Amino acid sequence: METPHPTLRFEKLPLQTERLRLRPCLAADAQALFEIHSDPVVMRYWNSPAWTSIEQAHEAIEHDAKALQNGDCLNLGIETLEDARLLGRCMLFKISRPHRRAELGYCLDASAWGKGYMSEALRELIDYGFTHLRLNRIEAELDPRNAASKKILERLGFRHEGLLRKRWIVNGKISDGAIYGLLRPRWRDTRTERPT
Numbered sequence: 451m452e453t454p455h456p457t458l459r460f461e462k463l464p465l466q467t468e469r470l471r472l473r474p475c476l477a478a479d480a481q482a483l484f485e486i487h488s489d490p491v492v493m494r495y496w497n498s499p500a501w502t503s504i505e506q507a508h509e510a511i512e513h514d515a516k517a518l519q520n521g522d523c524l525n526l527g528i529e530t531l532e533d534a535r536l537l538g539r540c541m542l543f544k545i546s547r548p549h550r551r552a553e554l555g556y557c558l559d560a561s562a563w564g565k566g567y568m569s570e571a572l573r574e575l576i577d578y579g580f581t582h583l584r585l586n587r588i589e590a591e592l593d594p595r596n597a598a599s600k601k602i603l604e605r606l607g608f609r610h611e612g613l614l615r616k617r618w619i620v621n622g623k624i625s626d627g628a629i630y631g632l633l634r635p636r637w638r639d640t641r642t643e644r645p646t
């Protein structure tokens with residue numbers, strides 16, 4: 451039997467990058483979050499349908515706050531430093547302490563795409579995962595048709611590890627899951643390769 455681990459504490463939050471702050475979502479973010487997750491363009495490759503009620507935003511915010519408190523999942527809103535606008539979310543979930551791994555997820559309002567925001571946010575979150583959470587591996591799953599997401603992961607140093615066929619059924623449509631992984635040594639290399 452595995453030794454139980456003490457509750458994981460997410461210290462040193464919020465996180466900050468050149469243009470962004472990554473911080474837990476609050477009740478006041480419900481409308482902005484709903485607008486993001488109810489957009490069929492944003493949700494095209496998501497593994498659950500677009501939201502149809504603002505209640506879903508309130509439930510997600512409450513769920514994330516509890517998960518943060520319990521050390522189960524680090525789910526952060528992404529806001530601009532310039533005008534504190536909530537642009538999206540990024541998360542480390544399915545955190546396994548014994549195996550020192552977690553899964554990465556992310557989404558951004560369509561009006562903010564193509565400006566490098568998500569790459570900037572994920573770099574910070576991944577650094578946090580490998581340093582503060584002492585992870586050994588971060589994994590991600592995406593719809594193989596999701597070209598923007600694939601590009602981000604490859605740029606961050608993730609490697610394609612395999613394909614899980616016909617893994618999802620969302621709104622009656624079946625899709626595959628492409629699995630990507632980033633290991634600690636590779637992350638260290640990408641850090642030294644980054645321009646200062």
Ligand SMILES: CC(C)(COP(=O)(O)OP(=O)(O)OC[C@H]1O[C@@H](n2cnc3c(N)ncnc32)[C@H](O)[C@@H]1OP(=O)(O)O)[C@@H](O)C(=O)NCCC(=O)NCCS
Pocket residue numbers: 491492493495496556557558559562563564565566567568569570591592593596597598599601602
């Ligand atoms: C995936 C997503 C987060 C990308 O956010 P973003 O801030 O636009 O990402 P970035 O600007 O950092 O990088 C995106 C890169 O993909 C490229 N790209 C965008 N659409 C593309 C397409 N259809 N084909 C190929 N490349 C594409 C961009 O040009 C950019 O590369 P570049 O910087 O070399 O020009 C955003 O599109 C999104 O939220 N999508 C919906 C939710 C989602 O699919 N999440 C992932 C689930 S696994």
